[in-house]
Amino acid sequence: MMSRILPIFAVLIAFGLFFGYINPTYSGEIAKISAQIREYDSALAAADQFAAKENELSQQQASINQDGLKRLETFLPDGVDNVQLILDLDALAARSGVQLSNFDIEQSASTASAPAMTEPGTLSLETSNPTESLRLSVSATGTYQSFRTFLSAVEQSLRILDVDEITVTDSTTGVYTYTATFRIYWLR
Numbered sequence: 001m002m003s004r005i006l007p008i009f010a011v012l013i014a015f016g017l018f019f020g021y022i023n024p025t026y027s028g029e030i031a032k033i034s035a036q037i038r039e040y041d042s043a044l045a046a047a048d049q050f051a052a053k054e055n056e057l058s059q060q061q062a063s064i065n066q067d068g069l070k071r072l073e074t075f076l077p078d079g080v081d082n083v084q085l086i087l088d089l090d091a092l093a094a095r096s097g098v099q100l101s102n103f104d105i106e107q108s109a110s111t112a113s114a115p116a117m118t119e120p121g122t123l124s125l126e127t128s129n130p131t132e133s134l135r136l137s138v139s140a141t142g143t144y145q146s147f148r149t150f151l152s153a154v155e156q157s158l159r160i161l162d163v164d165e166i167t168v169t170d171s172t173t174g175v176y177t178y179t180a181t182f183r184i185y186w187l188r
Contacts, residue, residue, distance in 0.1 A: 076131070078187045080184060089138065089182075092150060093142075096150035096153055097142055098142035100139070101140075105134055106137070133186075134184055135182070136183075137179065139178070140177070141178075143176070144174075151180075159184070160184070161182045161184055162183040165179075165180070
């Protein structure tokens with residue numbers, strides 16, 4: 001009789017240990033820690049992908065000609081330097097025989113939203129504009145031919161400038177007063 005009770009008693013103790021200690025520990029505390037470990041592993045994998053992409057982009061940037069990077073920075077800078085911009089325009093005007101004065105800078109209101117993250121590691125620029133702009137109004141005094149030479153120099157400069165508006169004030173001497181409004185762009 002004792003030989004039959006002992007196995008049944010051992011099975012009951014095993015069930016009791018399983019349902020009383022092992023199962024609650026495994027499905028409670030250990031399950032939470034396992035889920036946390038999986039989250040950390042996915043974060044580490046994303047960090048590794050980011051580091052690999054960063055290294056790849058750094059290598060690509062290092063392979064670009066430095067003169068080309070400098071020209072690109074001039075073409076579309078990552079900020080606007082109002083003083084340097086005015087000095088550059090003044091230098092173009094001086095070479096053309098035009099005298100500039102009355103500089104007025106008006107920053108446009110930004111209507112674009114911030115870039116949206118679509119999936120991990122990708123950036124969508126479809127709904128946002130990566131550039132900003134401002135309007136620069138300037139008065140110029142000079143002959144018609146010198147003003148055309150100035151506009152041609154502005155057109156051929158590396159800096160992106162759009163001519164929004166030109167107003168000409170009549171003169172009997174052949175030296176006119178022009179009011180030109182340019183739109184200047186830069187990266188955010």
